Amino acid sequence: MRxxxxxxxxxxGLFGLVLVLIxxxxxxxxxxxxxxxxxxxxxxxxxxxxxxxxxxxxxxxPFIWGTLYSSILALVIATPVALGIAIFIAExxxxxxxxxxxxLTELLAAIPSIVYGLWGIFVLVPIVRSLEVWTPPALRQLPxxxxxxxxxGILSAALILAIMVIPFTSSVAREVLRSVPAAQRxxxxxxGATRFEAIHATLFYARTGIIxxxxxxxxxxxxETMAVTMVIGNSPRISLSLFTPQYxxxxxxxxxxxxxxxxxxxxxxxEIGLVLFIITLIVNLLSxxxxxxxxxxxxxxxADAIGVEAAA
Amino acid sequence: xxxxxxxKLLSSLxxxxxxxxxxxALVPLALILFYVISRGVQALNVDFFTHVPRPVGESGxxxxxxxxxxxxxxxxxxIMAVPIGILSGVYMSEYAGSRFAAVIRFxxxxxxxxxxIVIGVFAYGIAVLPFKQFSAVAGGLALGIxxxxxxxxxxxELLLLVPGTMRxxxxxxGATRARAVFTxVLPAALPGIITGVMLALARIAxxxxxxxxxxxxxxxxxxxxxxxxxxxxVQVFTYAISPYADWHRQAWAGALVLVTIVLVCSLLARLATxxxxxxxxx
Numbered sequence: 001m002r003x004x005x006x007x008x009x010x011x012x013g014l015f016g017l018v019l020v021l022i023x024x025x026x027x028x029x030x031x032x033x034x035x036x037x038x039x040x041x042x043x044x045x046x047x048x049x050x051x052x053x054x055x056x057x058x059x060x061x062p063f064i065w066g067t068l069y070s071s072i073l074a075l076v077i078a079t080p081v082a083l084g085i086a087i088f089i090a091e092x093x094x095x096x097x098x099x100x101x102x103x104l105t106e107l108l109a110a111i112p113s114i115v116y117g118l119w120g121i122f123v124l125v126p127i128v129r130s131l132e133v134w135t136p137p138a139l140r141q142l143p144x145x146x147x148x149x150x151x152x153g154i155l156s157a158a159l160i161l162a163i164m165v166i167p168f169t170s171s172v173a174r175e176v177l178r179s180v181p182a183a184q185r186x187x188x189x190x191x192g193a194t195r196f197e198a199i200h201a202t203l204f205y206a207r208t209g210i211i212x213x214x215x216x217x218x219x220x221x222x223x224e225t226m227a228v229t230m231v232i233g234n235s236p237r238i239s240l241s242l243f244t245p246q247y248x249x250x251x252x253x254x255x256x257x258x259x260x261x262x263x264x265x266x267x268x269x270x271e272i273g274l275v276l277f278i279i280t281l282i283v284n285l286l287s288x289x290x291x292x293x294x295x296x297x298x299x300x301x302x303a304d305a306i307g308v309e310a311a312a
Numbered sequence: 313x314x315x316x317x318x319x320k321l322l323s324s325l326x327x328x329x330x331x332x333x334x335x336x337a338l339v340p341l342a343l344i345l346f347y348v349i350s351r352g353v354q355a356l357n358v359d360f361f362t363h364v365p366r367p368v369g370e371s372g373x374x375x376x377x378x379x380x381x382x383x384x385x386x387x388x389x390x391i392m393a394v395p396i397g398i399l400s401g402v403y404m405s406e407y408a409g410s411r412f413a414a415v416i417r418f419x420x421x422x423x424x425x426x427x428x429i430v431i432g433v434f435a436y437g438i439a440v441l442p443f444k445q446f447s448a449v450a451g452g453l454a455l456g457i458x459x460x461x462x463x464x465x466x467x468x469e470l471l472l473l474v475p476g477t478m479r480x481x482x483x484x485x486g487a488t489r490a491r492a493v494f495t496x497v498l499p500a501a502l503p504g505i506i507t508g509v510m511l512a513l514a515r516i517a518x519x520x521x522x523x524x525x526x527x528x529x530x531x532x533x534x535x536x537x538x539x540x541x542x543x544x545x546v547q548v549f550t551y552a553i554s555p556y557a558d559w560h561r562q563a564w565a566g567a568l569v570l571v572t573i574v575l576v577c578s579l580l581a582r583l584a585t586x587x588x589x590x591x592x593x594x
Binding site for chain 1: 319320322323325326327329330331332333334336337338340341343344347348395396399400402403404406407412413415416419420421422423425426427428429430431432433434436437438441457460461464488489490493514517518519520521524525528545548549552553560563564567570571574575578
């Protein structure tokens with residue numbers, strides 16, 4: 001009897017071990033495969049900007065720049081909208097509207113990345129192009145709006161990323177808001193707060209979880225591949241201008257991996273994958289830590305938090 | 313302006329902003345669905361499902377090979393991911409407090425956040441490079457890796473939903489833990505587990521990035537597992553970035569088929585959850 005119990009535990013545990021091994025294996029395999037590039041370039045790989053497969057020179061700075069720039073812009077666009085949606089669904093909307101709205105935002109998350117990309121190429125990019133053409137010359141003097149109006153570029157990428165990130169951030173933020181004790185809101189209303197002030201108090205209480213939700217969206221944006229590849233223009237350069245075609249880490253892997261003829265080229269691409277893996281790992285870890293700590297404070301110090309809020 | 317009026321104004325402005333942001337998100341959703349449906353319906357015909365791609369320059373043809381390819385790839389992924397996902401989910405719920413369960417949970421959440429392109433690179437390293445051959449198996453492996461964490465986490469959550477009294481009843485009758493799990497708890501959670509499978513399928517059926525350099529693409533019809541194979545997503549990508557109008561048309565048709573598959577899976581998942589919830593109310 002005892003032995004059978006042990007077998008069951010070991011048997012199911014082994015399947016769980018597979019999961020753990022995959023995660024460890026990804027880190028190990030990617031480091032092993034990119035050894036050549038790590039040894040040859042060291043840290044200068046991440047500090048130089050020349051990407052010339054023909055002469056065997058590889059610097060990944062433009063890809064880091066493009067990834068961070070497009071993701072941060074996407075976050076700036078998506079965060080207010082995503083939080084607005086979360087607040088509307090969790091706090092404001094009539095009960096009957098809640099389920100349909102949740103369903104619709106989930107639908108936005110379910111649409112495959114490649115479909116976003118297709119739509120991006122044929123619908124969004126032409127719209128962005130005409131927006132760029134219409135930009136007044138005075139604005140064009142600014143570094144943010146310089147360059148020819150091509151349509152493909154950072155702006156299109158950031159917009160499409162923002163649309164894709166909104167459902168993730170808003171659904172996590174919604175859960176976080178739901179975990180805020182009702183006493184928090186009721187207390188604020190009892191003190192004569194308006195709706196905005198009551199929600200403000202709720203948001204303040206939930207701030208760690210909300211930041212976690214935003215970071216989770218950031219992690220998604222960093223790793224998003226197809227849609228970005230199709231609209232960003234795929235040109236390795238570092239520029240502040242929203243109109244210039246740039247490149248991201250995920251996009252360069254997607255585009256050049258099968259073309260990488262020599263070993264060094266392939267290893268350089270795999271090293272980019274390794275770093276992308278590490279960055280998303282850290283961002284996801286931090287966001288989960290924040291959301292988790294929020295869920296715990298919710299249980300632990302309800303009374304304290306209300307005391308603090310009332311004083312503030 | 314007096315302070316109360318100001319506060320009220322601010323409050324209603326805020327409420328308006330929140331309602332507006334819902335609209336802001338629904339506009340792209342409506343636009344995407346509108347374009348995919350209208351352009352897709354125009355381009356979709358019987359040939360799309362029964363023919364393979366024509367050579368460059370000739371119009372017509374379809375994506376029969378890609379549809380079969382997607383089914384094969386998703387099937388391979390499921391064969392690998394469903395047992396691993398379900399059984400590790402069983403471990404996490406049965407030994408919920410244990411340290412190893414926490415490690416698995418952590419690994420699952422981590423894996424869930426790994427970009428799909430990175431999974432593709434990993435699958436390339438272990439299943440393409442050693443054999444010097446793009447293959448359906450490598451693509452299925454990449455998709456399977458993406459499915460596992462979704463399966464594991466949903467199974468865990470749904471097993472925890474099964475009333476403890478059912479498990480205890482089985483144990484009280486002298487069943488071993490394994491028997492209690494496999495004959496009582498898992499069957500009770502079955503609709504939920506089907507939900508998990510459906511959600512995972514919906515997620516991987518639309519994946520492109522992990523297939524680009526694992527299963528690659530193939531212009532011809534094939535069911536060989538050790539050969540490069542076409543998939544709907546990679547085919548849509550190839551056509552979308554091509555310069556030919558007829559290929560663009562077919563890309564939209566492919567997108568419509570993809571969105572339909574994903575929606576059907578999500579709807580089935582929803583139905584299954586509803587059944588599970590109904591069971592619990594009883």
